[in-house]
Amino acid sequence: MTAVWPHLPALQVVIPLIGALVAGLLRRGGVAFVLATAVSWTMPLIAGALLWQVLQTGPISYHLGGWQPPWGIEYRIDVLNGFVLVLVSVIGAVIMPYARLSLAFEIDERNQAWTYCMYLLCLTGLLGITVTGDAFNAFVFLEISSLSTYVLIALGRDRRALLSAFQYLIMGTIGATFYVIGIGLLYLVTGTLNMADLAGRLGPAWPEHSRAIVAGATFIVVGLGLKLALFPLHFWLPGAYAYAPSWVTAFLSATATKVAIYLLVRFLFSIFGVAFDTSGLPIAAMILGLSVAAMVIASFIAVFETDLKRMLAYSSVAQIGYITLGIGLANEAGLTGGLVHVVNHALLKATLFLAAGAFFYRAHTVQLQDLSGIGRRMPLTAAAFTIAGFGLVGTPGTVGFISKWYLVIGALDHSWWFVVVFIVVSSVIALVYVGRVLEIVWLRAPSSQCAEAGDPPASMLLPILALAAATIYFGLETEWTARVVETATDMLLGRLR
Amino acid sequence: MTQMLFTLAEHYNYVITIFLMMAGLYIVIARGNLVKKLVGLSIFQTSVYLLYIEPGKILGGTAPIIDPAFTVYSNPLPHVLILTAIVVGVATLALGLALAVRINESYGTIEEDELLEVDRET
Numbered sequence: 001m002t003a004v005w006p007h008l009p010a011l012q013v014v015i016p017l018i019g020a021l022v023a024g025l026l027r028r029g030g031v032a033f034v035l036a037t038a039v040s041w042t043m044p045l046i047a048g049a050l051l052w053q054v055l056q057t058g059p060i061s062y063h064l065g066g067w068q069p070p071w072g073i074e075y076r077i078d079v080l081n082g083f084v085l086v087l088v089s090v091i092g093a094v095i096m097p098y099a100r101l102s103l104a105f106e107i108d109e110r111n112q113a114w115t116y117c118m119y120l121l122c123l124t125g126l127l128g129i130t131v132t133g134d135a136f137n138a139f140v141f142l143e144i145s146s147l148s149t150y151v152l153i154a155l156g157r158d159r160r161a162l163l164s165a166f167q168y169l170i171m172g173t174i175g176a177t178f179y180v181i182g183i184g185l186l187y188l189v190t191g192t193l194n195m196a197d198l199a200g201r202l203g204p205a206w207p208e209h210s211r212a213i214v215a216g217a218t219f220i221v222v223g224l225g226l227k228l229a230l231f232p233l234h235f236w237l238p239g240a241y242a243y244a245p246s247w248v249t250a251f252l253s254a255t256a257t258k259v260a261i262y263l264l265v266r267f268l269f270s271i272f273g274v275a276f277d278t279s280g281l282p283i284a285a286m287i288l289g290l291s292v293a294a295m296v297i298a299s300f301i302a303v304f305e306t307d308l309k310r311m312l313a314y315s316s317v318a319q320i321g322y323i324t325l326g327i328g329l330a331n332e333a334g335l336t337g338g339l340v341h342v343v344n345h346a347l348l349k350a351t352l353f354l355a356a357g358a359f360f361y362r363a364h365t366v367q368l369q370d371l372s373g374i375g376r377r378m379p380l381t382a383a384a385f386t387i388a389g390f391g392l393v394g395t396p397g398t399v400g401f402i403s404k405w406y407l408v409i410g411a412l413d414h415s416w417w418f419v420v421v422f423i424v425v426s427s428v429i430a431l432v433y434v435g436r437v438l439e440i441v442w443l444r445a446p447s448s449q450c451a452e453a454g455d456p457p458a459s460m461l462l463p464i465l466a467l468a469a470a471t472i473y474f475g476l477e478t479e480w481t482a483r484v485v486e487t488a489t490d491m492l493l494g495r496l497r
Numbered sequence: 498m499t500q501m502l503f504t505l506a507e508h509y510n511y512v513i514t515i516f517l518m519m520a521g522l523y524i525v526i527a528r529g530n531l532v533k534k535l536v537g538l539s540i541f542q543t544s545v546y547l548l549y550i551e552p553g554k555i556l557g558g559t560a561p562i563i564d565p566a567f568t569v570y571s572n573p574l575p576h577v578l579i580l581t582a583i584v585v586g587v588a589t590l591a592l593g594l595a596l597a598v599r600i601n602e603s604y605g606t607i608e609e610d611e612l613l614e615v616d617r618e619t
Contacts, residue, residue, distance in 0.1 A: 154599070159600075163604075165596055169596065174525065184549050
């Protein structure tokens with residue numbers, strides 16, 4: 001155990017990578033599922049150990065192959081990415097039991113082993129982006145996760161899944177290429193790819209090369225904006241989430257966009273923080289404006305969707321707006337709210353998409369009109385959906401309230417009343433689209449599709465209930481998340497001061 | 498004016514890179530055929546390879562092998578980075594073409610406007 005301890009940062013990425021290779025060689029879905037579960041349940045242990053170590057003794061720096069940074073690739077873990085590692089790996093572990101039955105129902109037997117292979121590759125990429133301290137290495141992991149995501153989406157039953165996967169491939173590749181162009185420009189100016197080194201060298205390089213740095217920063221922000229579905233770069237998201245297999249949607253909505261958000265935060269605050277103090281480039285203001293637009297417009301579109309998964313997908317765009325709003329506010333409370341909402345939205349959307357998947361598993365539809373009265377047939381699933389739905393609205397006692405509270409304080413610290421107004425307006429619209437679904441699910445007489453339905457088997461039901469319980473727990477007991485996030489916020493803003 | 502032309506000519510490599518970048522991105526946006534979109538995407542990605550590799554070459558520099566006779570070396574790191582990026586580009590193109598084949602099998606077309614029309618009817 002002591003021999004393994006110093007290598008945990010590498011193992012966080014290597015274990016799922018090897019797991020993916022083995023899962024690709026296995027022909028049987030059941031065996032691949034056992035492997036994927038074993039890997040998924042190991043990840044939170046490693047991530048938890050890393051975060052604990054960071055909180056005790058400060059950032060961990062791991063030199064791959066023994067090469068000293070900034071020449072070699074460094075894996076650097078501080079409070080911020082330790083916290084994202086825990087989030088991604090815990091979500092992966094909790095929803096894993098759900099996968100077997102749901103995927104067996106939605107995907108051909110011969111493709112199931114491949115599905116787990118792709119999931120493990122995606123997990124590798126997401127954890128890799130989070131753990132690495134090297135900007136180009138992050139690009140490689142970004143593409144590992146993206147390419148496997150395109151395959152996972154294309155596995156959906158509907159043929160529109162293919163088209164959505166293709167559209168996402170085009171948009172995602174443009175986004176990733178923008179990111180590489182940005183990294184390339186920064187590399188030309190500074191001669192380094194190590195994130196910490198980059199942060200140190202941008203300041204001195206600023207006066208002479210300000211134009212190249214601004215161009216590089218713009219490319220990076222737009223590229224990552226595509227990846228995290230920042231409004232109006234979100235067009236790939238609704239189709240991809242709506243037609244991907246249910247479990248895949250739950251996994252992606254809770255992790256993939258969150259990791260892209262982490263990378264954006266890392267660049268804006270840890271890397272550009274120093275150089276942008278004096279630049280006057282209105283990146284924060286632009287992100288703020290787009291976030292407000294996302295919160296209102298995407299929520300408004302969600303009200304008129306007739307497909308439950310599409311509705312939740314548009315709601316995701318709106319909720320990502322809350323997170324980027326926190327980034328745009330760029331003060332203590334605002335950024336804390338944004339980062340807390342990363343966790344909260346991951347929990348809420350995982351619950352909602354898993355519940356939608358359970359409806360599909362039993363009633364074979366996610367069209368709202370066909371789901372009428374399903375709450376009476378599947379009470380536990382629908383109850384979890386209801387709890388998470390209230391979380392989206394931001395009802396006190398759920399996690400959604402905590403994030404909005406911080407965001408409102410953050411806006412008031414700037415005395416930006418209009419932002420508070422938009423937060424309230426967006427919450428009211430969320431109440432409309434959530435309320436519409438709840439009315440259909442609970443108050444109407446069961447439709448013919450739902451007549452035979454019942455709560456899904458325990459392996460699917462338990463993850464849903466566990467996540468729904470977590471949204472309540474973290475809504476009442478904020479000590480844990482808020483403390484970690486506030487430490488991360490202090491670190492990020494400390495660079496700006 | 499002549500000063501500007503002179504600057505452009507001096508940096509002709511960047512002019513070519515940016516032209517390829519814009520051309521590729523334009524094809525992706527403007528063309529409705531899925532395969533043509535992928536061609537544009539490939540040109541776009543390839544232009545980035547140029548962006549990285551060009552500055553690595555130093556005029557009069559040799560290959561980075563330590564030898565007392567030489568003091569100026571070209572930077573090998575961009576080549577290594579772009580080797581990785583080429584692999585990513587190939588994988589993306591392969592996956593994109595595979596998706597185009599599957600789309601053609603299930604829809605019977607790979608023209609974007611026809612695809613959207615088919616979806617609207619069903």
